[in-house]
Amino acid sequence: AMLLDSINDALNENQFKLVFQPKYDIQCDKPTMSSAEVLIRWDHPEFGEVKPDFFIPLFEQNGLIRQLDRYVWRETAKQMHKWRQTYGVNIPFSVNVSRIDIFDNDLIDYLKRTLSEYHIDPKDLHLEITETAYTENVEQIVKVVKELQDAGFKVEMDDFGKGYSSFNMLTTLPLNALKLDIGFIKGIAENNKEMNLLECILEIAKLLNLTVIAEGVENSKQYLLLKNAGCDAIQGYYFSKPLSTKDFESLLKYSC
Ligand code: G
Ligand code: G
Ligand code: G
Ligand code: MN
Ligand code: NA
Secondary structure (H helix, E strand, O other), X not given: OHHHHOHHHHHHXXXXXXXXXXXXXXXXXXXXXXXXXXXXEEEEOOOEEEOHHHHHHHHHHHOOHXXXXXXHHHXXXXXXXXXXXXXXXXXXXXXXXXXXXHHOOOHHHHHHHHHHHOOOOHHHEEEEEEHHHHHHOHHHHHHHHHHHHHOOOEEEXXXXXXXXOOHHHHHHOOOOEEEEOHHHHOOOOOOHHHHHHHHHHHHHHHHOOOEEEEOOOOOHHHHHHHHHHOOOEEOOOOOOOOEXXXXXXXXXXHHO
Protein backbone atom coordinates (compact mmCIF):
# COMPACT_ATOMS: atom_id res chain seq x y z
CA ALA A 1 0.00 0.00 0.00
CA MET A 2 2.84 2.38 0.78
CA LEU A 3 4.18 2.00 -2.70
CA LEU A 4 0.84 2.89 -4.23
CA ASP A 5 -0.01 5.78 -1.92
CA SER A 6 2.96 7.63 -3.21
CA ILE A 7 2.04 7.93 -6.89
CA ASN A 8 1.10 11.60 -6.64
CA ASP A 9 4.32 12.41 -4.80
CA ALA A 10 6.15 10.28 -7.32
CA LEU A 11 4.68 12.23 -10.24
CA ASN A 12 5.31 15.58 -8.56
CA GLU A 13 8.86 14.68 -7.67
CA ASN A 14 9.66 13.31 -11.12
CA GLN A 15 10.44 9.84 -9.84
CA PHE A 16 9.12 8.33 -13.06
CA LYS A 17 11.60 8.38 -15.88
CA LEU A 18 11.14 7.59 -19.52
CA VAL A 19 13.59 5.36 -21.35
CA PHE A 20 13.73 4.90 -25.12
CA GLN A 21 14.48 1.67 -26.94
CA PRO A 22 15.27 2.10 -30.64
CA LYS A 23 13.57 0.00 -33.28
CA TYR A 24 15.62 -0.71 -36.40
CA ASP A 25 14.41 -1.24 -39.95
CA ILE A 26 16.32 -4.26 -41.19
CA GLN A 27 15.15 -4.50 -44.78
CA CYS A 28 17.59 -1.90 -46.01
CA ASP A 29 21.33 -2.01 -46.72
CA LYS A 30 22.18 -1.01 -43.21
CA PRO A 31 19.93 -1.32 -40.13
CA THR A 32 18.38 2.11 -39.63
CA MET A 33 16.67 3.48 -36.55
CA SER A 34 13.06 3.90 -37.63
CA SER A 35 11.34 4.52 -34.32
CA ALA A 36 11.69 3.97 -30.58
CA GLU A 37 9.49 2.52 -27.87
CA VAL A 38 8.99 4.61 -24.76
CA LEU A 39 9.11 2.62 -21.51
CA ILE A 40 8.59 3.80 -17.94
CA ARG A 41 11.04 3.43 -15.06
CA TRP A 42 10.42 4.27 -11.40
CA ASP A 43 13.26 5.48 -9.21
CA HIS A 44 11.61 5.14 -5.83
CA PRO A 45 13.34 7.06 -2.98
CA GLU A 46 12.80 4.18 -0.57
CA PHE A 47 12.57 1.04 -2.68
CA GLY A 48 15.09 1.93 -5.35
CA GLU A 49 14.39 1.06 -8.97
CA VAL A 50 10.94 -0.55 -9.12
CA LYS A 51 10.34 -2.58 -12.28
CA PRO A 52 7.30 -1.94 -14.48
CA ASP A 53 6.60 -5.69 -14.48
CA PHE A 54 5.85 -5.18 -10.80
CA PHE A 55 4.05 -1.84 -10.62
CA ILE A 56 2.11 -1.76 -13.90
CA PRO A 57 -0.12 -4.71 -12.90
CA LEU A 58 -0.73 -3.06 -9.50
CA PHE A 59 -1.60 0.25 -11.15
CA GLU A 60 -3.94 -1.60 -13.50
CA GLN A 61 -5.77 -3.09 -10.55
CA ASN A 62 -6.32 0.17 -8.71
CA GLY A 63 -6.91 2.45 -11.69
CA LEU A 64 -3.80 4.59 -11.25
CA ILE A 65 -2.54 3.37 -14.61
CA ARG A 66 -4.64 5.98 -16.40
CA GLN A 67 -2.77 8.79 -14.67
CA LEU A 68 0.59 7.16 -15.25
CA ASP A 69 0.03 6.41 -18.93
CA ARG A 70 -1.20 9.93 -19.53
CA TYR A 71 1.97 11.21 -17.90
CA VAL A 72 4.08 9.03 -20.21
CA TRP A 73 2.20 10.15 -23.33
CA ARG A 74 2.51 13.83 -22.40
CA GLU A 75 6.20 13.58 -21.57
CA THR A 76 6.73 11.71 -24.84
CA ALA A 77 5.01 14.44 -26.85
CA LYS A 78 7.03 17.09 -25.03
CA GLN A 79 10.27 15.24 -25.71
CA MET A 80 9.43 14.62 -29.37
CA HIS A 81 8.73 18.31 -29.83
CA LYS A 82 12.05 19.21 -28.27
CA TRP A 83 14.04 16.73 -30.34
CA ARG A 84 12.37 17.90 -33.52
CA GLN A 85 13.26 21.48 -32.78
CA THR A 86 16.79 20.72 -31.64
CA TYR A 87 17.87 17.94 -33.98
CA GLY A 88 15.27 17.96 -36.74
CA VAL A 89 14.49 14.35 -35.92
CA ASN A 90 11.18 13.23 -37.34
CA ILE A 91 10.95 9.57 -36.43
CA PRO A 92 7.74 8.28 -34.85
CA PHE A 93 7.71 6.98 -31.28
CA SER A 94 5.58 4.28 -29.74
CA VAL A 95 3.97 4.28 -26.32
CA ASN A 96 2.20 1.56 -24.40
CA VAL A 97 -1.54 1.73 -23.89
CA SER A 98 -2.82 -0.38 -21.03
CA ARG A 99 -5.87 -2.59 -21.60
CA ILE A 100 -7.47 -0.46 -18.86
CA ASP A 101 -7.06 2.72 -20.97
CA ILE A 102 -9.34 1.15 -23.58
CA PHE A 103 -12.25 1.89 -21.25
CA ASP A 104 -11.33 5.54 -20.77
CA ASN A 105 -14.00 7.56 -22.61
CA ASP A 106 -11.64 10.49 -22.86
CA LEU A 107 -8.73 8.44 -24.28
CA ILE A 108 -8.80 9.68 -27.85
CA ASP A 109 -9.55 13.29 -27.01
CA TYR A 110 -6.79 13.29 -24.42
CA LEU A 111 -4.28 11.97 -26.93
CA LYS A 112 -5.38 14.45 -29.59
CA ARG A 113 -5.30 17.41 -27.21
CA THR A 114 -1.89 16.47 -25.87
CA LEU A 115 -0.32 15.96 -29.27
CA SER A 116 -1.74 19.16 -30.67
CA GLU A 117 -0.24 21.12 -27.76
CA TYR A 118 3.16 19.97 -28.98
CA HIS A 119 2.34 20.12 -32.70
CA ILE A 120 2.78 16.37 -33.15
CA ASP A 121 0.78 14.61 -35.84
CA PRO A 122 -1.10 11.50 -34.53
CA LYS A 123 0.52 9.39 -37.26
CA ASP A 124 3.84 9.89 -35.46
CA LEU A 125 2.64 8.38 -32.19
CA HIS A 126 2.27 4.63 -32.47
CA LEU A 127 0.14 2.97 -29.83
CA GLU A 128 1.16 -0.45 -28.56
CA ILE A 129 -1.79 -2.36 -27.21
CA THR A 130 -0.99 -5.67 -25.62
CA GLU A 131 -2.46 -8.82 -27.10
CA THR A 132 -4.38 -9.75 -23.94
CA ALA A 133 -6.44 -6.57 -24.29
CA TYR A 134 -7.93 -7.97 -27.48
CA THR A 135 -9.20 -11.17 -25.97
CA GLU A 136 -10.93 -9.53 -23.04
CA ASN A 137 -13.57 -7.20 -24.37
CA VAL A 138 -13.86 -7.64 -28.08
CA GLU A 139 -16.57 -5.09 -28.86
CA GLN A 140 -14.97 -2.29 -26.88
CA ILE A 141 -11.52 -2.85 -28.31
CA VAL A 142 -12.76 -3.03 -31.90
CA LYS A 143 -14.63 0.23 -31.41
CA VAL A 144 -11.68 2.02 -29.81
CA VAL A 145 -9.08 0.79 -32.30
CA LYS A 146 -11.28 1.94 -35.17
CA GLU A 147 -11.68 5.35 -33.55
CA LEU A 148 -7.93 5.61 -33.01
CA GLN A 149 -7.36 4.80 -36.67
CA ASP A 150 -9.94 7.40 -37.72
CA ALA A 151 -8.09 9.94 -35.58
CA GLY A 152 -4.88 9.11 -37.46
CA PHE A 153 -2.98 7.04 -34.89
CA LYS A 154 -1.04 3.89 -35.83
CA VAL A 155 -1.91 0.85 -33.74
CA GLU A 156 0.50 -1.98 -33.01
CA MET A 157 -0.48 -5.27 -31.39
CA ASP A 158 2.08 -5.79 -28.64
CA ASP A 159 3.31 -9.11 -27.23
CA PHE A 160 1.79 -11.05 -30.11
CA GLY A 161 2.12 -14.77 -29.42
CA LYS A 162 2.59 -14.43 -25.69
CA GLY A 163 -0.79 -15.69 -24.61
CA TYR A 164 -3.86 -16.94 -26.38
CA SER A 165 -3.42 -15.11 -29.65
CA SER A 166 -6.54 -14.66 -31.63
CA PHE A 167 -6.03 -14.90 -35.36
CA ASN A 168 -9.58 -13.66 -35.75
CA MET A 169 -8.53 -10.36 -34.20
CA LEU A 170 -5.90 -9.89 -36.89
CA THR A 171 -8.62 -9.57 -39.50
CA THR A 172 -11.25 -7.84 -37.35
CA LEU A 173 -9.04 -5.00 -36.17
CA PRO A 174 -7.55 -2.26 -38.32
CA LEU A 175 -3.96 -2.76 -37.13
CA ASN A 176 -0.78 -1.32 -38.59
CA ALA A 177 1.81 -3.58 -37.01
CA LEU A 178 2.42 -6.75 -35.06
CA LYS A 179 5.07 -6.86 -32.39
CA LEU A 180 6.20 -10.45 -31.99
CA ASP A 181 6.71 -11.43 -28.40
CA ILE A 182 10.22 -12.36 -27.31
CA GLY A 183 8.94 -15.91 -26.78
CA PHE A 184 8.68 -16.28 -30.56
CA ILE A 185 12.24 -15.12 -31.11
CA LYS A 186 14.12 -16.90 -28.30
CA GLY A 187 14.38 -20.32 -29.94
CA ILE A 188 14.59 -19.51 -33.65
CA ALA A 189 18.35 -19.94 -33.91
CA GLU A 190 18.32 -23.36 -32.21
CA ASN A 191 15.05 -24.92 -33.24
CA ASN A 192 13.77 -25.51 -36.79
CA LYS A 193 10.16 -25.81 -35.71
CA GLU A 194 10.27 -22.41 -34.06
CA MET A 195 11.85 -20.89 -37.15
CA ASN A 196 9.17 -22.49 -39.34
CA LEU A 197 6.45 -21.09 -37.14
CA LEU A 198 8.00 -17.65 -37.34
CA GLU A 199 8.10 -17.84 -41.14
CA CYS A 200 4.40 -18.73 -41.20
CA ILE A 201 3.54 -15.76 -39.00
CA LEU A 202 5.54 -13.48 -41.26
CA GLU A 203 3.63 -14.83 -44.26
CA ILE A 204 0.27 -14.21 -42.59
CA ALA A 205 1.32 -10.71 -41.60
CA LYS A 206 2.37 -9.96 -45.17
CA LEU A 207 -0.99 -11.15 -46.50
CA LEU A 208 -2.73 -8.89 -44.01
CA ASN A 209 -0.44 -5.99 -44.88
CA LEU A 210 0.93 -5.69 -41.35
CA THR A 211 4.40 -4.44 -40.50
CA VAL A 212 6.22 -6.94 -38.27
CA ILE A 213 8.53 -5.88 -35.46
CA ALA A 214 10.42 -8.60 -33.60
CA GLU A 215 11.05 -7.97 -29.93
CA GLY A 216 13.83 -9.27 -27.73
CA VAL A 217 16.42 -9.79 -30.46
CA GLU A 218 19.60 -10.50 -28.55
CA ASN A 219 22.18 -11.83 -31.01
CA SER A 220 23.38 -11.70 -34.61
CA LYS A 221 21.99 -15.16 -35.44
CA GLN A 222 18.47 -14.10 -34.57
CA TYR A 223 18.93 -10.82 -36.41
CA LEU A 224 20.10 -12.49 -39.62
CA LEU A 225 17.38 -15.14 -39.55
CA LEU A 226 14.76 -12.42 -39.12
CA LYS A 227 16.25 -10.29 -41.87
CA ASN A 228 16.37 -13.19 -44.32
CA ALA A 229 12.83 -14.23 -43.43
CA GLY A 230 11.57 -10.74 -44.33
CA CYS A 231 10.82 -9.32 -40.89
CA ASP A 232 10.54 -5.54 -41.19
CA ALA A 233 12.06 -4.28 -37.97
CA ILE A 234 13.66 -5.40 -34.75
CA GLN A 235 13.97 -4.20 -31.20
CA GLY A 236 16.24 -5.79 -28.64
CA TYR A 237 19.49 -5.83 -26.72
CA TYR A 238 21.47 -6.83 -29.83
CA PHE A 239 21.06 -3.34 -31.24
CA SER A 240 20.23 -1.36 -28.15
CA LYS A 241 18.89 -1.58 -24.63
CA PRO A 242 16.31 0.98 -23.52
CA LEU A 243 18.28 4.25 -23.18
CA SER A 244 18.00 7.18 -20.81
CA THR A 245 16.91 10.51 -22.31
CA LYS A 246 20.51 11.65 -22.33
CA ASP A 247 21.87 8.52 -24.01
CA PHE A 248 19.08 8.48 -26.57
CA GLU A 249 19.83 12.10 -27.32
CA SER A 250 23.45 11.20 -28.07
CA LEU A 251 22.25 8.53 -30.45
CA LEU A 252 20.02 11.08 -32.20
CA LYS A 253 22.87 13.53 -32.54
CA TYR A 254 25.07 10.81 -33.93
CA SER A 255 22.50 9.64 -36.47
CA CYS A 256 21.75 13.03 -38.01
O1 G B 1 10.53 -2.00 -19.87
P1 G B 1 10.20 -3.34 -19.33
O2 G B 1 10.65 -4.55 -20.13
O3 G B 1 10.68 -3.52 -17.96
O4 G B 1 8.59 -3.36 -19.29
C1 G B 1 7.90 -4.35 -18.63
C2 G B 1 6.43 -4.28 -18.99
O5 G B 1 5.88 -3.03 -18.59
C3 G B 1 6.18 -4.41 -20.47
O6 G B 1 5.11 -5.33 -20.65
C4 G B 1 5.74 -3.05 -20.90
O7 G B 1 4.79 -3.11 -21.93
C5 G B 1 5.17 -2.45 -19.66
N1 G B 1 5.33 -1.01 -19.70
C6 G B 1 6.50 -0.33 -19.75
N2 G B 1 6.27 1.00 -19.79
C7 G B 1 4.92 1.16 -19.78
C8 G B 1 4.04 2.29 -19.81
O8 G B 1 4.44 3.45 -19.89
N3 G B 1 2.70 2.03 -19.76
C9 G B 1 2.20 0.77 -19.70
N4 G B 1 0.88 0.63 -19.66
N5 G B 1 2.98 -0.31 -19.69
C10 G B 1 4.33 -0.13 -19.73
O1 G C 1 5.95 -3.45 -23.91
P1 G C 1 6.76 -4.69 -23.96
O2 G C 1 6.24 -5.83 -23.20
O3 G C 1 7.04 -5.09 -25.34
O4 G C 1 8.14 -4.25 -23.30
C1 G C 1 9.34 -4.62 -23.79
C2 G C 1 10.15 -5.19 -22.64
O5 G C 1 11.17 -6.04 -23.13
C3 G C 1 10.83 -4.11 -21.83
O6 G C 1 10.70 -4.43 -20.51
C4 G C 1 12.29 -4.21 -22.24
O7 G C 1 13.16 -3.82 -21.19
C5 G C 1 12.41 -5.68 -22.58
N1 G C 1 13.42 -5.96 -23.59
C6 G C 1 13.76 -5.18 -24.63
N2 G C 1 14.70 -5.78 -25.40
C7 G C 1 14.94 -6.97 -24.82
C8 G C 1 15.82 -8.06 -25.15
O8 G C 1 16.54 -8.07 -26.13
N3 G C 1 15.77 -9.14 -24.31
C9 G C 1 14.97 -9.19 -23.22
N4 G C 1 15.02 -10.27 -22.46
N5 G C 1 14.14 -8.18 -22.89
C10 G C 1 14.13 -7.10 -23.68
O1 G D 1 27.71 -7.52 -36.19
P1 G D 1 27.14 -7.75 -37.58
O2 G D 1 28.13 -7.84 -38.65
O3 G D 1 26.13 -8.90 -37.61
O4 G D 1 26.28 -6.42 -37.87
C1 G D 1 25.45 -6.32 -38.97
C2 G D 1 24.86 -4.94 -38.98
O5 G D 1 24.22 -4.71 -37.74
C3 G D 1 25.89 -3.85 -39.20
O6 G D 1 25.58 -3.16 -40.38
C4 G D 1 25.77 -2.94 -38.00
O7 G D 1 25.50 -1.63 -38.44
C5 G D 1 24.56 -3.45 -37.25
N1 G D 1 24.87 -3.56 -35.83
C6 G D 1 25.50 -4.57 -35.21
N2 G D 1 25.58 -4.34 -33.91
C7 G D 1 24.96 -3.18 -33.69
C8 G D 1 24.71 -2.43 -32.53
O8 G D 1 25.04 -2.78 -31.41
N3 G D 1 24.04 -1.26 -32.70
C9 G D 1 23.62 -0.84 -33.91
N4 G D 1 22.98 0.31 -33.98
N5 G D 1 23.84 -1.53 -35.02
C10 G D 1 24.50 -2.69 -34.92
MN1 MN E 1 5.41 -2.48 -25.66
NA1 NA F 1 6.01 -6.91 -25.89
